[in-house]
Amino acid sequence: MTEKTSHRGLVVVAIMASMAMIAIEATIVSTAMPQIAAQLGQLNLYSWVFSSFLLTQTATTVVFGKLADIYGRKPMILIGIALFLFASVLAGFAWSMPSMIAFRLLQGIGAGAIQPVAMTVVADLFPGNQRGKVQGYLASVWALSAVVGPLLGSLIIHNLPWAWVFWINVPVGLFAASAFLFFLHEEKRTRVVSIDVLGAALFAVSISALMIALTEMENAISGQAIGALAVSMAALAAFIWQERRAEAPMIAPDLWLKRPIAFANLAVFFASMAIMGLTTFLPMYVQTVLNRSPLVAGFALTMLLLGWPCGATIASRQFARFGLRPIMIAGSLCIPVGTSLFAFLTPSSSAVLAGAGSLIMGFGMGLLNIGALVLTQESVSWSERGSATASNVFSRNLGSTLGAAVLGAVLTYGLTHATNGQAITPEQMRALLNGTGAVISDAEEIRLALQQALHATFIAMLLIAILIVPACLLVPPPHRQQETPQEA
Numbered sequence: 371m372t373e374k375t376s377h378r379g380l381v382v383v384a385i386m387a388s389m390a391m392i393a394i395e396a397t398i399v400s401t402a403m404p405q406i407a408a409q410l411g412q413l414n415l416y417s418w419v420f421s422s423f424l425l426t427q428t429a430t431t432v433v434f435g436k437l438a439d440i441y442g443r444k445p446m447i448l449i450g451i452a453l454f455l456f457a458s459v460l461a462g463f464a465w466s467m468p469s470m471i472a473f474r475l476l477q478g479i480g481a482g483a484i485q486p487v488a489m490t491v492v493a494d495l496f497p498g499n500q501r502g503k504v505q506g507y508l509a510s511v512w513a514l515s516a517v518v519g520p521l522l523g524s525l526i527i528h529n530l531p532w533a534w535v536f537w538i539n540v541p542v543g544l545f546a547a548s549a550f551l552f553f554l555h556e557e558k559r560t561r562v563v564s565i566d567v568l569g570a571a572l573f574a575v576s577i578s579a580l581m582i583a584l585t586e587m588e589n590a591i592s593g594q595a596i597g598a599l600a601v602s603m604a605a606l607a608a609f610i611w612q613e614r615r616a617e618a619p620m621i622a623p624d625l626w627l628k629r630p631i632a633f634a635n636l637a638v639f640f641a642s643m644a645i646m647g648l649t650t651f652l653p654m655y656v657q658t659v660l661n662r663s664p665l666v667a668g669f670a671l672t673m674l675l676l677g678w679p680c681g682a683t684i685a686s687r688q689f690a691r692f693g694l695r696p697i698m699i700a701g702s703l704c705i706p707v708g709t710s711l712f713a714f715l716t717p718s719s720s721a722v723l724a725g726a727g728s729l730i731m732g733f734g735m736g737l738l739n740i741g742a743l744v745l746t747q748e749s750v751s752w753s754e755r756g757s758a759t760a761s762n763v764f765s766r767n768l769g770s771t772l773g774a775a776v777l778g779a780v781l782t783y784g785l786t787h788a789t790n791g792q793a794i795t796p797e798q799m800r801a802l803l804n805g806t807g808a809v810i811s812d813a814e815e816i817r818l819a820l821q822q823a824l825h826a827t828f829i830a831m832l833l834i835a836i837l838i839v840p841a842c843l844l845v846p847p848p849h850r851q852q853e854t855p856q857e858a
Contacts, residue, residue, distance in 0.1 A: 377553040378495050378496070380549050381491065381495060381550065381553050382492070382507065384545070384546045384547075384550050384553070385491060385492060385546075386507060386508065386511050387542050387543075387546040388447070388450075388451060388542075388543070388550075389484070389485065389488055389508055389512070390511050390515055390542065391484075391539050391542050391543055392454075392481045392484060392485060393515035393516070393519075394515040394518065395423075395481075395519075395539070396420075396423075396519070397519025397520050397523065398519040398520070398535055398538075399523070400520075401523030401524055401527070402523045402527050402532050403419060403420075405532055406419075406532050406535075407419075410464065410467045410470060411467065412467035412468070415467040415468070418467075419467070419471060419474055420474075421582075422471045422472075422474045423475070423477055423478040424478065424767065424770075424771060425577075425578055426475050426479045426578070427478040427481040427485070427767060428482070428577055428581060428764060428767040429482070429573070429574040429578045429581070430478070430479050430482030430483065430574065431482045431485065431760050431763050431767065432573065432621060432761065433570045433573070433574065433620065434446055434450065434482055434487060434756075435487070435490070435758075435760020435763075436570075436621075436760070437756075438486070438487045438490055438756035439755070443487050443494065443554075443756065444551075446756075447483065447487045447491065447550055448547055448550060448551065450479075450480045450481070450482070450483025450484040451543050451547045453476060453479055453483065454477055454480030454481060454539065454543060455480075455539060455543040455544070455547075456476070456480075457476035457477035457479075458477060458536040458539040458540065458543075459536070459537065459540065460473040461473040461536040462534070462537045463533065486756065486759050486760035486762075486763045487756065487759075489505075489759050489762075489763065490756045490759040490760075491554065492504050492508075493747040493755055493759065494755065501744050501747070503683075503686040503687070505682060505743060506679060506682040506683040506685070506736075509679045509683075509736060509739070509740065510679040510682075512678075513676070513678055513679050516675050517675060526538070566612070566613070566616045566617075566619055569609060569612045569616055569619055569621070570620045572605050572609035572612055573605075573609050573620060575601070575602075575605040576603075576605035576606040576609055577768075579598045579599070579605060580598070580599070580602040581771055582594075582595075583599040583602060584771050584772060584774075584775040621761075622754075622757070625754055625757055625758060625761070626761055628749060629844070629846055630745055630845055630846055631746050631749055631758060631761060633844045634745050634746050634845050635746070635764075635765040636841040637698065637702060637738060637841035637842045637845070638738070638742050638762060638765045638769065639765040639768065639769040640834055640837045640841060641702075641705060641735060641738055641739070641769065641835075641838050642765070642766045642770045642773060643769045643772055643773030643776065643777075643834050644709060644731070644773065644834045644835040644838070645674075645735060646769070646770045646774050646777065647773055647777040647827060647828070647830070647831040647834075648671075648709075648712075648731060648831070650774060650777065650778075651777065651781065651824055651827050652667070652670060652712070652727075652728065653667040653668070653670070654824065655712075655820070656670050658816075658817060659715075659717050659817055659820050659821045660721055661717075661817070662721050667721075669721070669725060670724040670725045670728055671728060672728075673725040673726070673729040673732065674728040674732035674735075675732065676729060676732065677728065677729040677730065677731065677732025677733035677735075677736065678732040678733070678735050678736045680733055681732065681733040681734060681735065681737045682736035682737070682739070682740045683736070684736070685736060685737045685741055689741075689744065694744055694745040694748070695741075695745070695842070695845055697740075698737070698738055698741035698842045698845060699842045700737050701733075701734040701735065701736070701737030701739075701741060701842075702734070702738055702838040702839045702843075703734070703839060704730055704731070704733055704734025704737065705731055705734035705738065705838055706832060706835040706839065707730055707734075708726075708727045708728070708729070708732075708734060709727065709731060709828070709831050709832045709835040710727075710832055711723055711726055711727035712724065712828040712831065712832075713825070713828050713829055713832050715825070715828070716821070717818075717821055738838070738842070739766075742762060743762050745845065746761065746762045747759055777830055780826055780827045781823050781824065781826075783826075784822055784824070784825075784826040784827065785819060785823040787822075
C-alpha cells in the first residue's frame with residue numbers, strides 16, 4: 371500500500387487534459403498548416419509535419435511503456451509532458467519547415483510517453499469493472515477534440531499569430547503536470563533492472579524506417595521507400611536477435627505473444643486500419659461523388675465521433691455482466707457491418723447511408739477498443755502493465771499508419787485504371803469541390819472515376835474489417851492478475 375493515496379478524481383482530470391493535448395494537436399495543426407506552410411515555404415515537406423509526429427510517437431510508445439514499469443508511471447508521464455510542452459514552445463518559434471519538422475519529432479516523443487503511461491495510470495487506479503467507465507471518458511475526449519480542434523485552429527489563424535496553435539498546449543500541460551505531481555502517489559519500488567538500450571534503439575530504428583517507407587509509399591513506390599523498408603527489416607532482425615539474448619528485453623516475447631494480448635492487439639491493428647480509411651476517404655466521397663457540401667460531409671464523419679463514445683460507455687457498463695471477450699466480439703461484428711454500408715454507396719445514394727455506416731463503425735470501435743485495452747491490462751501483473759498498455763497503443767498507431775498507406779495505394783491504383791492512366795490533377799479536384807472552373811464540362815467523368823476508385827477502397831476496408839472478427843474469436847478470457855497493488 372502507498373503511504374499517501376492518490377486523488378483519483380483529480381488524476382483522471384489530469385489524464386483527460388494530457389490526452390486532450392495529443393488528441394486536439396492533430397486536428398488543430400491540420401487546420402492551420404496551410405497558412406503556416408505559406409509562411410515557412412518548402413511545401414514539398416508539408417506532409418512531414420504530420421508524419422514526423424506520428425513517427426516518433428509510434429517508435430517510442432513501447433519504450434516508455436517499459437520504462438514506466440521500471441521507474442514508475444509518475445516520472446515517465448511528467449517527462450512526457452515536459453518534452454511535449456518544450457517542443458510546443460519551440461514549434462511556435464519555427465523559422466523554416468525543417469525546424470518545424472524537428473520540433474514535431476520532439477513533440478511526438480513526448481506524446482509517445484503521455485498516451486500509454488496515462489492509460490496505464492487508469493489501470494493502476496481503477497479495478498477492471500470501473501476502468502471501462504474512465505476509458506469511456508477518454509474516448510469522449512478524443513471525439514470532442516476531433517470536433518473542437520478544427521474550430522479552434524480556425525479561430526487562432528484568424529485572430530492570433532499561428533504560433534498559438536502550439537502554445538495553447540502550455541497552460542493545459544502545466545495544469546496536467548501539476549495535478550500529477552501533487553495528486554498521483556505511487557508506492558516506491560526498488561527494482562534493479564538492466565535497461566536494454568540497444569534493443570530500444572534497434573526497435574526505434576526499425577519502426578521509424580518502416581514509417582518512412584509507408585509514408586513514401588502513399589504516393590508511389592520509390593527507391594527511397596524500398597531503401598527505408600530494407601533498413602527496417604534489417605533493424606528488426608537485429609532487434610529480435612538482441613531481445614533473445616538480453617537479460618531484461620525491451621519487448622519481452624513472452625508478454626507480446628500471450629494469447630489474449632497478441633489477438634487483442636491484432637484486432638485493434640485491423641480496426642485502426644479500417645477506421646483510417648473511413649476518416650480519410652469518406653469526406654472525399656460525400657463531397658465529390660455524392661456532390662454534397664463540406665457541412666454534409668462533416669456530418670457523415672461526425673456520426674463516427676458520436677458512435678465511438680456511446681459504444682465505449684455501454685461497454686464500460688456491461689463488462690461485469692457480459693465479460694470482456696463478448697464485448698470485443700460484438701464490436702468486431704459491428705465494424706464490418708458499418709463498413710459494408712460504404713460498399714453499397716452509389717452516386718445516387720443519400721448521405722444518410724454514409725452517416726449510418728460511420729455511426730455503426732464508431733459504435734463498434736467503442737466496444738472493441740475499450741474491451742481490448744482492459745483485457746490486455748487484466749492479462750498481466752502490475753510490473754508488466756505499462757508494457758502491455760503500450761503494446762495496445764502501438765498496435766493502434768501502426769494500424770493507422772499502415773491503413774493510410776495501403777488504402778491510399780488502393781485509391782491511387784483505382785484512379786489510374788479508371789482514368790486510363792491520366793491522373794486527376796489537384797486543380798481539377800479543387801474545381802470539382804468548388805463547383806467552378808473548366809472542369810465542369812467533364813465533372814461527371816471525374817466523379818465516375820472517383821466513384822470507381824473509392825468503391826474499390828471501401829471494398830478493401832471491408833476485407834480488412836472482416837479480419838477483426840476471427841482475431842476477436844481467438845481471444846481467450848483473461849487470467850486474473852497475481853499482483854494488483856492498490857494505488858487509491
